[in-house]
Amino acid sequence: MDTFNAIPIFVAVADSAGFSSAARVLGISKSAVSKRITQLEQQLGARLFYRSTRNLSLTEAGERYYQYASQANRAAKQAEDAVSELQGEPKGLLKIQVPMTIGQMHLASLIPEFIERYPEIQIDLVMDDDEINLIEQGFDLAIRADDLVDSNLIARLLVPLHSVVCVSPSFYQKHRQQLTSPSQLADLNCILYSYSKNADVWQFNANNGDEFKVKVTGNYRVNNSAALRDAVIAGMGAARLPTFVAGAAIQRGDLVAIFKDYTMPSKKLNAIYPERHYLPAKVRVFLDYVIEKLGNGSAYWDEF
DSSP, X not given: OHHHHTHHHHHHHHHHTSHHHHHHHHTSOHHHHHHHHHHHHHHHTSOOEEEOSSOEEEOHHHHHHHHHHHHHHHHHHHHHHHHHTTOSSOOEEEEEEEOHHHIIIIIGGGHHHHHHHOTTEEEEEEEOOSOOOTTTTTOSEEEESSOOOOTTEEEEEEEEEOEEEEEOHHHHHHHGGGOSSGGGGGGSBEEEETTSTTXXXXXXXXXXXXXXXXXXXXXXXXXXXXXXXXXXXXXXXXXXXXXXXXXXXXXXXXXXXXXXXXXXXXXXXXXXXXXXXXXXXXXXHHHHHHHXXXXXXXXXXXXX
């Protein structure tokens, strides 16, 4: 039985390739993890890990043990999920990763009402743009604006993410004769989002299906879309902005969305979570809640 209880700790160490990272996933101390692995090795009579000051890797015995231990660990989690589906009240710790800007602007504000609705659930919300391994780092789900590449994960669409070209009302009044076609952007000051792969090449799709690109230039680029929005509001120039950043400002009249007869490439905001036979109730109710609050497939920030 002691050996069986050590399986989650062993799997966490193997998946994260370290005692410290496994301790963070499990919520216990590094010394407790190390002690339990040493006890497990003594009970099995075999060394499971090669240890060095910089690296930790499985031995041959560790590799063989992991094949079965990981299956047992997944089965135990599935058993917990199956039982949790029968519980009347969703409960437990829900660990979520969300992108920084959309987390700050739209998702973090949803948490208080969610916890009030489901008081038995505890939330650990991490706002970070880095792509992490959900399983290795112990996350229940992540919200991402990209396509799913890991076949061990499931993606559920929350809302589409659109972009528009915006200017301030004063900039629009001054340059309105130059804002009748996207091609005219080549002659205007354009503010650029530096993290974009195509920061200075903006793509447009006309209503007739024609697709074309415009090379733009400007005197300011920034790696934060909220700062980009604020620069446009100040009248510095035109910018391509995601509507989840620009929507409220457009609704207030602080920004003007131009070229409404054209669309720009869009993305999808997905909720991503590990594939399971039974989706834990805490995950299911959070997904349903977020979809409801964001607009049931049509984002509320696009209502302008």
